[in-house]
Amino acid sequence: MDSGIGSEIDSGIGGNSPIDVNGNGNGNVNGDGDGDGDGDGDGSGDRAPAAGGGREWLEVESLDLEAQGVAHRADGKVVFIEGALPGERVQVQVSRKKNQWEQGPVSAIARQSAQRVPPRCPHFGLQAGACGGCKMQHLHPAAQVAVKQRALEDALWHLAKVRAAQLLRPLEGPAWGYRARARLSVRYVAKKGTVLVGFHERKSRYVADMRVCPVLPPEVSGLLMPLRALVGAMDQRERLPQIELAAAEGVTALVLRHLQPLSAADRQRLHDFAAAHGVQWWLQPQGPETVHPLDEGGPELAYRLPEFGLTMPFKPTDFTQVNPEINRVLVERAVRLLDPRSDERVIDWFCGLGNFTLALATRARDVLGLEGSATLVARAAENARRNGLHDRARFQARNLFEIGADDLHALGGAQRWLIDPPREGAFALAKALAELRQAGDAAGLAPQRIVYVSCNPATLARDAGLLVHQAGYRCTLAGVVNMFPHTAHVESIAVFYRL
Numbered sequence: 500m501d502s503g504i505g506s507e508i509d510s511g512i513g514g515n516s517p518i519d520v521n522g523n524g525n526g527n528v529n530g531d532g533d534g535d536g537d538g539d540g541d542g543s544g545d546r547a548p549a550a551g552g553g554r555e556w557l558e559v560e561s562l563d564l565e566a567q568g569v570a571h572r573a574d575g576k577v578v579f580i581e582g583a584l585p586g587e588r589v590q591v592q593v594s595r596k597k598n599q600w601e602q603g604p605v606s607a608i609a610r611q612s613a614q615r616v617p618p619r620c621p622h623f624g625l626q627a628g629a630c631g632g633c634k635m636q637h638l639h640p641a642a643q644v645a646v647k648q649r650a651l652e653d654a655l656w657h658l659a660k661v662r663a664a665q666l667l668r669p670l671e672g673p674a675w676g677y678r679a680r681a682r683l684s685v686r687y688v689a690k691k692g693t694v695l696v697g698f699h700e701r702k703s704r705y706v707a708d709m710r711v712c713p714v715l716p717p718e719v720s721g722l723l724m725p726l727r728a729l730v731g732a733m734d735q736r737e738r739l740p741q742i743e744l745a746a747a748e749g750v751t752a753l754v755l756r757h758l759q760p761l762s763a764a765d766r767q768r769l770h771d772f773a774a775a776h777g778v779q780w781w782l783q784p785q786g787p788e789t790v791h792p793l794d795e796g797g798p799e800l801a802y803r804l805p806e807f808g809l810t811m812p813f814k815p816t817d818f819t820q821v822n823p824e825i826n827r828v829l830v831e832r833a834v835r836l837l838d839p840r841s842d843e844r845v846i847d848w849f850c851g852l853g854n855f856t857l858a859l860a861t862r863a864r865d866v867l868g869l870e871g872s873a874t875l876v877a878r879a880a881e882n883a884r885r886n887g888l889h890d891r892a893r894f895q896a897r898n899l900f901e902i903g904a905d906d907l908h909a910l911g912g913a914q915r916w917l918i919d920p921p922r923e924g925a926f927a928l929a930k931a932l933a934e935l936r937q938a939g940d941a942a943g944l945a946p947q948r949i950v951y952v953s954c955n956p957a958t959l960a961r962d963a964g965l966l967v968h969q970a971g972y973r974c975t976l977a978g979v980v981n982m983f984p985h986t987a988h989v990e991s992i993a994v995f996y997r998l
Contacts, residue, residue: 556609559587562646564956566634566987568605580605582625584612584638585646614642619675619713630707632698633714633985640674640984647979647989654956655977659964663993667978670832670992672824674984678714679746680821683726687736694731696723696742714985716746722776729772734762743783745815747800747823752815754781754790769793779815787816788874806831807858809886817878818851822982829952829980829992830858833917836976836994837950839863843914846946848928849899853879853892855917855952860892867910868894902927904934907944916946924958925951926965933969945970949995954982956989963993971998 557570557578568583570591579602580591588610594603604625618636622629635643648669655661686695686706697709712720730736735757743754755769761782769780770793780793801812802823807830813819820826833855839845839862847856850868852875860866860883870876873896883892897906900923918925935945949972953959966972976994983990 554590554606556588556590559583559585559589561585561649564650564987564989566638566646567602572601576601578602582637583608584615586610586612587615612638614639621711622707622709625701628708629701630698630709630712631701631703632707632712634987636985640671640981643984644669644671644979644981647981650989651956651959651977651979651991654960655963655974658957658960659967661960661963661967661974663974663977665976667832667976667992669978670825670828670980672822672828672981672984675713676716676720677822677824677984679716679744679823680819681715681719681744683742683744685730685739685742687730687739689737692731694727694736696726696730715744716751719744719746719751722778725772725776729768733765733768735759735765743816745800745813745819747802747813750779750798750800751777752779752781752800754783754815756783760784766793781815783816790814790816802826804830804858807834807861809857809861811852811854811857811882812885813852813878817875820854820982825980825982826854829982830855833950833952833992834858834862836992837915837917837948839915844912845915845917846910846913848916848918848925849920850879850894851875851919853882853894855919856892856894857883857886857888859917860888863915864891866892867913868892869897869899869910870894871897871899899925900927902931904931904938907931907935908942912942912944912946914947916949917952918949919952920958922955922958924953924955924962926958926962929962929965929970932972933965936969936971945997947997951993951995952980953991953993954988956991959991959993963995966995972996973998 555572557572559568559570559580561569562585563569563579568580568585570578570580572578577600578591579600580589581603582605583589587608589605590607592603592606593601595601615637616639618624620633620636623633623636655663683696684699684706688695695706695708697707697712699705700707709723712723726742730739733739738758739755740758741756745752773780779797781790782793783790799812800815801810802819803810804827839859841864843863845859845863845866847859847866847868850856850870853868856866856868856879868879870879876894876896879894883889918928932945951959963974967974972995974993975996978992980990980992982988
């Protein structure tokens with residue numbers, strides 16, 4: 500695909516010569532036809548003059564959590580610049596303007612960052628139709644990790660006035676082919692007589708015209724075009740909105756969401772595709788509870804945690820970590836940091852399939868795993884049985900967003916906690932620990948050590964503020980986990996000790 504930052508860098512243009520990164524003849528990176536950048540097609544967008552016409556050059560100071568460069572105009576107004584990197588001198592095509600800030604894509608670069616690299620994916624960029632799955636392919640992977648570490652530190656300090664006593668070395672893994680879980684949208688475009696399979700376009704509800712995806716495993720990336728041909732040939736091609744991917748060692752499962760019953764001919768097409776490409780088909784006619792295999796008896800999906808001698812079977816729509824190699828190292832680090840002893844009890848909050856629970860059960864006296872989904876609790880209990888840990892790991896289904904101090908009394912004390920919540924965080928838990936402290940915690944229910952695995956630095960910071968300033972803990976360690984290379988997603992881990 501033409502235009503975009505990637506094509507400029509690939510051409511070798513650099514140094515201090517200004518670069519026009521629009522590359523499409525009219526400066527219109529939004530594809531609305533008028534070049535004003537506001538997406539409405541009326542030509543009335545509020546944007547700065549064209550490059551060379553007095554537009555201000557800006558010094559990019561940092562990246563925000565959306566991977567936008569942050570700069571300030573001479574009058575102090577903040578400018579968020581898509582596609583710009585720290586240390587660069589750029590111009591911006593303003594597409595949104597408020598009293599306190601402006602936003603838009605980079606339009607010219609006078610000085611490039613040494614960390615700018617050519618994007619590997621041809622569908623990445625600022626151009627109309629670009630894939631929105633990645634936001635940082637133009638930044639060196641090591642620099643991406645540094646940006647995420649800074650984002651974690653800034654969130655802890657600015658939102659909670661918390662600083663970790665020591666920073667952990669970032670957990671890193673493969674930068675490409677890592678994504679073993681993905682939800683691919685499907686759209687039959689009748690006017691063009693074609694099918695699109697992939698992620699959404701940047702800032703759009705439309706499906707990107709993807710032919711490859713370097714963050715997917717190579718064998719899955721190679722299926723994108725065959726999947727397009729398959730769906731295009733199916734009777735129900737207009738009623739197939741989604742294909743969900745779940746890949747494990749030697750098994751690739753594809754879950755087809757279909758809004759109408761499949762014809763016998765369509766089922767045969769799926770059978771033929773599975774035989775030709777070595778995949779499993781699962782069908783989802785309605786909600787997640789309706790997912791079932793097209794054919795019974797295929798190999799099961801499972802991932803391994805070799806340090807703990809564990810094999811973890813799962814269903815294709817169960818929650819598992821997107822990046823299996825990073826998950827393996829993350830579990831090892833979390834268990835090491837929590838350091839449970841053989842005579843201690845541990846509680847694993849938001850335990851899911853038992854990803855951390857069973858590893859902890861190989862070290863502790865016993866572990867209680869708590870999870871909001873009864874389906875996952877049943878799956879976790881089965882995994883404990885299959886790994887011979889059913890006498891040391893037990894599970895309960897609980898609404899963990901409504902836990903209070905009374906619930907902690909009912910559950911009983913534990914010397915160590917592991918918390919791995921969704922993006923909403925674990926506010927109720929942190930608040931309950933603060934309430935325990937205020938009440939004196941005569942029963943000794945509060946854990947001495949907490950390891951908190953987070954997928955949202957803002958909610959981690961909020962909860963850390965409660966733990967440190969009200970519940971009597973100290974944040975001793977914190978660091979990032981690069982679970983999602985090339986995205987702005989910040990996964991992290993933090994350790995809290997009770998004072």
